[in-house]
Amino acid sequence: MHRIDPVRYAKTRNFIDGDITYLSPYISRGVISLPQVGDAVLAKGYKPYEVEKFLQELAWREFFQKVWWQMGDRMFADIKQPQADVQHRRMIRSLADAQTGIEAIDEQIKGLYQTGYLHNHARMYIAGMACNLGRAHWQAPSEWMYYHLLDGDLASNTCSWQWVAGSFSSKKYIANQENINRYLHSNQRGTFLDCGYDTILDQDVPLAMQATTELQLETPLPAVQQLQLDDAKPLLLYNSYNLDPTWRQQDQANRVLVLEPEHFRQHPVSGKVLNFILALGQNIEGLQLWTGAVQDIPGIRQMKVYSRMHPVSAHYPGTKDPYPWMFPQVQGQFGSFFSFWKKAARYL
Structure with a gap:
């Protein structure tokens, strides 16, 4: 954590080769906590306002966690309103096969399969394509992505997909080819994404996004092992x-x-x-x-x-030890991240 440069992170994090931390698998798995990361950055002498973007990204993760804690399994259905324009609840085959024709996206999906990592911007691009151009309900493709992510966190993954799909936000998210070219360092032209934002969602489902498939996802759990427990110990x-x-x-x-x-x-x-x-x-x-x-x-x-x-x-x-919240003082339900952040920022 001592290598984190929160200022450079804020300037470059949206680019595929940006200065990001790669800490998310260890945060998701509880190896390190959000307050540990935040405290490590502030211990370098930065003022909170100087590294606000970095701290906000940590707060986004905490906000999503709070949604899960408050909603429980209800988080796995449309949170605020039904996703609009849904045509099916299956996985889009070209995404699963990394053959959408959007070269930079296909490379990112192949990388996900090989490494278990996917840049946050690429996650949003893929979700926007699946839900808002492919007209898939968010649930199946979000399960597909969660299945492959080393940093898979049900709260962050589920809420982020719903944010993109418009069931947990006020509008749908989509990126066009120009945006993808900029942040993924590609130069492709003439794709179904190569249009302006005023028309990109008006098109029919692109041919490359029409075929669907049923997901077959299983976890290869290890066999049951005999435990050696000392009854005198907790x-x-x-x-x-x-x-x-x-x-x-x-x-x-x-x-x-x-x-x-x-x-x-x-x-x-x-x-x-x-x-x-x-x-x-x-x-x-x-x-x-x-x-x-x-x-x-x-x-x-x-x-x-x-x-x-x-x-x-x-x-x-048995006994439950407290969860290591970054902002334990912030309680209640919040309709949006920024209503949560408005209260959380007071405690930095």
């Missing part, structure tokens, strides 16, 4: 959203990473993502693996159990 429960190696680090405890099949049935991730999660777990000394429902852990009813507050762990038994 049980600390980790999951794919809490892999913080410093959490209760000094406790003499049983430590178990819980992979619940029902969670991954509803929200599947790829083998590449699962391997990343398991690799992060190796940073936690003594961590054991449980593939199964949390209530089926042997002896859990007779042990002191601790977990960290989170929508994924809401049903875990």
Whole structure:
């Protein structure tokens, strides 16, 4: 985190080769927290107003988390209003195959498959193409993207797709070819995106976006392993959203990473993502693996159990430690990010 240049980040973050942090996989998986990142930047001596754009990006993630905490599973339906002009609820084949004909976008999708990473601008471009030109409901393509992202966060991914699709915002988002050329450093012309913003959404579904496919997404969970638990010690429960190696680090405890099949049935991730999660777990000394429902852990009813507050762990038994909010003072529901930011900025 000491290498972050928040000023350069603000100036270049929208470009594919911009000075971005690449911290999102570790934030999403709970290895580091938003307040840790924000404090690390401010500890360099910057005033909040000097690095406001960087802090705002952290706040966007916290805002989306709060939506998930407040709405629960209702977040996975249209949040503010139904998405307009929906023609189907399937995946667009050319996006899945990286064959849209928009060369820079196809390269980004191929990179996603290879690395599990996708630049934020590319995510917005893809979502705009799928929902607002391809007329797909946001849910299926958002699940496809989440499946492949190392930094997959259900709140950020779901809310961002709905923001683009207009079901969590006042208007739809779309980028034209000129915008894509600028920020992805391409020079393509003559595509279905090569038009002005006053007409780009008036066209019929482009031919390249018409074919659809049914998603077949499954998580290759590891086999159930026998746990070696000491009944005299408390049980600390980790999951794919809490892999913080410093959490209760000094406790003499049983430590178990819980992979619940029902969670991954509803929200599947790829083998590449699962391997990343398991690799992060190796940073936690003594961590054991449980593939199964949390209530089926042997002896859990007779042990002191601790977990960290989170929508994924809401049903875990025992004591919940507080979630590390960047702005714990900001409570309530917020209809937009900027109503949230207006209150949050007071506490910087």
